[in-house]
Amino acid sequence: MALRELTGKTALITGSTAGIGAEAAGLLAEAGADVVVTGRDSDRGAAVVRAIADRGGRARFVAADLTDLASLHRLATEAGHVDILVNNAAAFPVAPTVSQDLESFDAALAANIRAPYLLTAVLAPGMVAKGAGSIVNVSTMAARIGMPGLSVYSATKAALESLTRTWAAEFSPAGVRVNAVAPGPTRTNMVLSTLGEDAAQQIAKTTLLGRLATPREIAEVVLFLATDRSAYLTGATLAADAGRTAA
Numbered sequence: 001m002a003l004r005e006l007t008g009k010t011a012l013i014t015g016s017t018a019g020i021g022a023e024a025a026g027l028l029a030e031a032g033a034d035v036v037v038t039g040r041d042s043d044r045g046a047a048v049v050r051a052i053a054d055r056g057g058r059a060r061f062v063a064a065d066l067t068d069l070a071s072l073h074r075l076a077t078e079a080g081h082v083d084i085l086v087n088n089a090a091a092f093p094v095a096p097t098v099s100q101d102l103e104s105f106d107a108a109l110a111a112n113i114r115a116p117y118l119l120t121a122v123l124a125p126g127m128v129a130k131g132a133g134s135i136v137n138v139s140t141m142a143a144r145i146g147m148p149g150l151s152v153y154s155a156t157k158a159a160l161e162s163l164t165r166t167w168a169a170e171f172s173p174a175g176v177r178v179n180a181v182a183p184g185p186t187r188t189n190m191v192l193s194t195l196g197e198d199a200a201q202q203i204a205k206t207t208l209l210g211r212l213a214t215p216r217e218i219a220e221v222v223l224f225l226a227t228d229r230s231a232y233l234t235g236a237t238l239a240a241d242a243g244r245t246a247a
Helices: 019-030 042-054 069-079 102-130 151-174 189-195 197-204 215-226
Strands: 010-013 034-039 058-063 084-087 133-138 176-183 237-240
Touching (some): 010 019, 010 069, 019 034, 019 042, 019 058, 019 215, 034 042, 034 069, 042 058, 069 102, 084 215, 102 133, 133 151, 133 215, 176 215, 215 237
Parallel strands (some): 010 084, 084 133, 133 176
């Protein structure tokens, strides 16, 4: 049985209608949090909310397109005070640098940097006023190693890891912890539909464990960083990549 250690807390998880985000939403709800599920697809969002309710959790869905500023501000307003912010949503363009199109380049900057930046700027002051809170940013192992075709994605995530350290320096003296998790290759629809099964498996073989992660395995790290189990961690990026960046 899950510990109800997040009872009385509200968690906003971006990109939580599928993959790592949906798994994280379920785990935080099982731990007692009231979860705000968000994404662009209302049907998938409703399915995540139903699944959480079926397990006795509490969740609501707020539709949002994080590349749209008006939608982003509506999300922050409708979420209200949050104790836990998980910046998980991301655009995942794959292309050689010389053929990277500007439209997807700009969309990745908006989703992967601007959205978490603005959500943090709006929601962190409420945590500071309360003297407690946890912000978890979802990065990638590609922020630390060079991977052909991932120039934009890896650069935006490296920026997010830098923001993790800066936000920790800014907010942690007031009791708000800011950390990141950097997953390795994970069996999500986004990864498989973008890279394909064969390419994803080839990347997985470069890890020390030689396999893809499940979304649940990464979500467990998000849960750890969201709770007081990680009370002495801030400004850290945890590599959940089966040892790929270690050896």
